[in-house]
Amino acid sequence: MALRMLGRRSMSAAAAPVTKFGTPGRYANAIYAAAAQKNALAAVTDDLSLLKETLKASATLHHFVTNPSIPRETKASGIVKLLTSAKADVVTKNAMATLAEGGRMHDVFKVIDNYMEIITAAKGEVNAVITSAAPLPEEEKAAIRAQLVSFLDKGQTKVESVFKVDASLVSGITVEIGDKFLDASVATQLKKLHSLLKTSI
Known part of the structure; x- marks a missing residue:
């Protein structure tokens, strides 16, 4: 209280x-x-x-x-x-x-x-968590960091990136930045395909 x-x-x-x-x-x-x-x-x-x-x-x-x-x-x-x-x-x-x-x-x-x-x-920073199926080479990490800047909202000036590995994604990546979530993983695409096949049978 x-x-x-x-x-x-x-x-x-x-x-x-x-x-x-x-x-x-x-x-x-x-x-x-x-x-x-x-x-x-x-x-x-x-x-x-x-x-x-x-x-x-x-x-x-x-x-x-x-x-x-x-x-x-x-x-x-x-x-x-x-x-x-x-x-x-x-x-x-x-x-x-x-x-x-x-x-x-x-x-x-x-x-x-x-x-x-x-x-x-308050510092104008936003956290981003990038998850991939396998460790990414440094040049790919740098390219992803550069792309993440385009997702900044007004007042945000810097992206703090954390890279994680999750083999269940099969391939591709997922990106969580602030309140946004982007899923470009093969695992999700396979789930969508499986669901589509089930509904079409």
Whole structure:
């Protein structure tokens, strides 16, 4: 509740460049607004990046914050103690305490990821995930990066590209850039052909 109230007070002065939806998205919007109002975006971004890395690295800590049998108040005090020892910004501590008290610590990774997407948008950047059936040579990657620039929306200035491999695509690629998804994989073409054949029999 406290974070949502803070988010509403801050939003008019520090509206996020993109609005995230769903419960994790609403928390992310509020964290961004609170951090922007206090000129603490860089600090909070660093805090949340470190927290995510720490949770991934420590199975014990991950279990502590996501185990539903552990009281919310215990989680809140524990996460605040951890963040205090790491000299985290007060916005980060308040945000995670509110997340714990609201019983939403199981969404912590989604909240952080949503927040990072807002930060990326604020920088005029957009993330692109290119998935191919086999590793692509560097010259093909460069050509794809050059083509992705044409998909940028107004206010976007840079594409951050991540290349992945998924053998189930058979051949071709899929591209996810911002809210756009392009599928040029053989697997999808085969599925469409299979569906067409079934309906024509």
